[in-house]
Amino acid sequence: MKEVQALLFDLDNTLMDRDQTFRSFSMKFVQDLLGHLNENEAAQTVEDMIIRDADGYRDKDGFFTELSEVLPWQxxxxxxxxxxxxxxxxxxxxxxxxxxxxxLEYCRDRGYALGLVTNGSRDIQYGKIDRLGLRGYFHTIVISGEVGISKPDPEIYRLALKRLDSTADSTLFIGDHPVNDIWGAARAGMDTIWLKRNHALDESLKVQPVAIIQELDELEGLI
Incomplete structure (x- = not known):
């Protein structure tokens, strides 16, 4: 692994547990808006929403239109x-x-410059970041909806590097998505660490992370 001076993190399903977040949201959604369903029907509807959401990689307008059409509304x-x-x-x-x-505290205490790169709307992503109390850890936060560039476009990572005053050679990217995090960051010249969650690596992309971890605390043995 190259000598590292800075670290860039993904947000959803890297620092925020999106699986738990979306399940909690879906349960509240069904409770508030589909209260006529019995317990089994409600549980099935939650699971259906989770499947249709596709780990957040659905176009939101299309997803909401689909929910409007298919859920068992009263x-x-x-x-x-x-x-x-x-x-x-x-x-x-x-x-x-x-x-x-x-x-994050481990990385900060060791003097790494820390940044966050995430796709999504400005208000939603900052809302998550602030609810989780994460904003203060980062020298820069780059949100696609705010800057007009989305992962895996290499330019969004280059913008983050510029804001961190760091180079691709001295920066690691940590994320869960094989395309948006691993492939995209590699195209910008960075080494990557893959947090294995819900997606499989696409071998056709011919990009490999320098390490694969199952839990975030494994970073402590790598950097």
């Missing part, structure tokens, strides 16, 4: 009404990833 909601509910409530379900705070 009084149907429009896609716009579902989006309004999501925008008002989703960030309140944010759950921190296991070991995230400990690892």
């Amino acid at each position: 009084k149907p909601l429009s896609a716009a009404e579902i989006r309004a509910y999501y925008d008002d409530t989703y960030i309140h379900h944010g759950a921190i990833m296991k070991h995230a705070v400990r690892v």
